Amino acid sequence: MAFFTSVEHARDSLAATGYLVDEELATVVFLGDALGKPLLLEGPAGTGKTELAKAVAAGTGAKLVRLQCYEGLDEARALYEWNYRKQLLRIQSAQATGDEGHAWSDLHDDIFSEEFLLERPLLAAIRHDGPLVLLIDETDKADVEVEGLLLELLSDYQVSIPELGTITAVQRPFVVLTSNATRDLSEALRRRCLHAQVEYPDAARERAIVRSRIPEVSEELAGQIVKATRAMRALDLRKPPSVAETIDWARAVAALGHHELGDTVARQTLGVVLKNDQDKAKVRDQLHLAARPA
């Protein structure tokens, strides 16, 4: 596969898509590519784990296939499924044409062919010919059984379909698994992956992210906004502001035509970063943003 030639190359091609990584994460991305190992990204919601996979795809021009995990996800939804209804129509039409000449075996071969196969994300990723990023999002939401399926897939990059035989990946995809740690993933799965803990970016990097996404924001305003969101994250809120929300906030303040984040502006736009009443009350209280009588 080899998307990247060095850690710097990985960092730069991600930066070109507006995704700025620190050296540690760049190293992990580069190694995942160089060793052909899946990446397991853990960390709080809103730190850009999913975005990383998208940025790798965008930065390298690879196709992105996404498997969104949820409770109750099964093989039929993740891997492949036979299209029963279409198969049934095929059988009925064979009967209707009275084509008795066709032996059952022909028909059998026919209805278990490519045409009747419903490809789901994992099979699509295996069969795709060309550079590909496979994103398995919120792996912790899926049931333990799905983990078993992933284990098999991620060690050999092949799938067995009884009627069609074993399908092996043409090219090892670059695999990214994300998890919010609502439950612990199995040791076996962890062992197979390269692990990275994705935290909120540090202040300098978050400023750079804001500036690169919204060029019209001044260095000073970006600094103030990043500082304020970081202070909010330190407050033990129910839903701490994500990086995307920092960007949204900067965009909102800039769109209102303000050049700095004063008391009034902050109060007006608080809803852009915080989506929860209790959080807002806490921030108003702790960061001295109480609405005073005029």
Add this chain to the structure above:
Amino acid sequence: MKPAENPMPQNDKPSLSDVGPLLVVAIVARLRAGGVSVSTSEVLDALSALVHTDLTSRSKMRAALRATLVKDASHDVLFRRSFDAVLPLFRPRPDDAPSASTTTAGRADDEEQLLDSVVRALQADEADDIDHALDEAINRFAGDHDDGRSAGHHAQRVLRRMNVPDLYRRYLEADRDSTEFGRGVGAAEARAAIEQMSRRLTDMLSGRLREGDGVAAQQLEDLQDRPLLRAGADELAAMRTAMRPLARHLASKLGALRRRGGSGVDMRRTIRASMGYGGVPVTPVVRRRRPSKPDLVILCDVSGSTAQFAPFTLTLLHALHEEFRRVRSFVFIDGIVEITELLESSPGVIDAHHLLAKRGLVAKDGRSDYARALTTFLATWGSAVTAKTTVIIAGDARSHDREPATSLIAELRHRARRLYWLNPEPRGEWDTLDSRATEYTAHCTGAFEVSTIRQLTAAVAQIL
């Protein structure tokens, strides 16, 4: 052993292949001694990662080894410590060279500089710089490490001598903001930074203290058997981590047990479903056994004596919520409050002080009163307990010489399907002093001693 301190040029393959394994094995040995399981395949991964890594950069090497060897963020501290021990940070500071003067004035200047460098590092939020500055602070301020005190004690001493309020002031001074909001933000940021610094300081000190001996390993090994009521704060944190996989394991085991055994094809419904396809049974309908999913009501004593134990019980039982139709949790001292919503909104982060902050928990003097709490429970939420409900009471059954709750417990048993008692005290202490354990548990379907995590999981597995 620090062979790679001055790494060979990358094209020098023979020396790399000699040094790499030694380096990785030394780090892995430390991780394993600390209780982190590192498999051989991960060691091999680490080596192949090093082949692709620029060995002249310490941070890249660290990132490569971190990604391949450590698969859980809670082991980060141990990894950093192991890495630093095998490959110590070396940084020449030419501008610090003249500061070796021994005069008192010079020393005061040094301290001044040191505190400034700590604050600068905190403001820049550069982990390596912070470590370096703290390292110097420890060298200067921490006395003798080997006096048998805890890392927390040493950290407090260093922090005292570093004069935290002064650090705080310096931090804020660097940028004065004119607006009220800006000042609030600055203060919150400074608080967070100082907090982060003291955490890191404690980590570094405990690393120094444990260096060499097997304390850490021992601690992790029998964590499951450590008495919950006597655990210190850092042990509690470790136990919480140890508990998560247990809860998951239990949940999947129970889930599998429940799912097992569909009992064949339901012919009637299969034929009914086949009508849509002209009588072809496209989707066979399997008869499903409907497992009984009981309601669960948990009543947890969180008075002083048992507050540490409550979060564990609640976390474990909430991790199993899928196995129940509905889980309602209550905590009580002499008042009682429902905390179901709190648990659902923040899974896995329940802390004793979260629980204790609830209003209504203390009705009178803040000592547990089973009779009063249960009377309130039956009056307010009595309807939650039906013939389908399993009730679990977790507490030490100590009456503090108040009126016993025996009749109320009998009443609960009468209403509920089953009633269990979890007692965090060792069985030997039941019925001593004001404990009414036997009297209460006589009315229960079962009673368990749950003084350790292992006993707790075993008890819960048995109840379900």
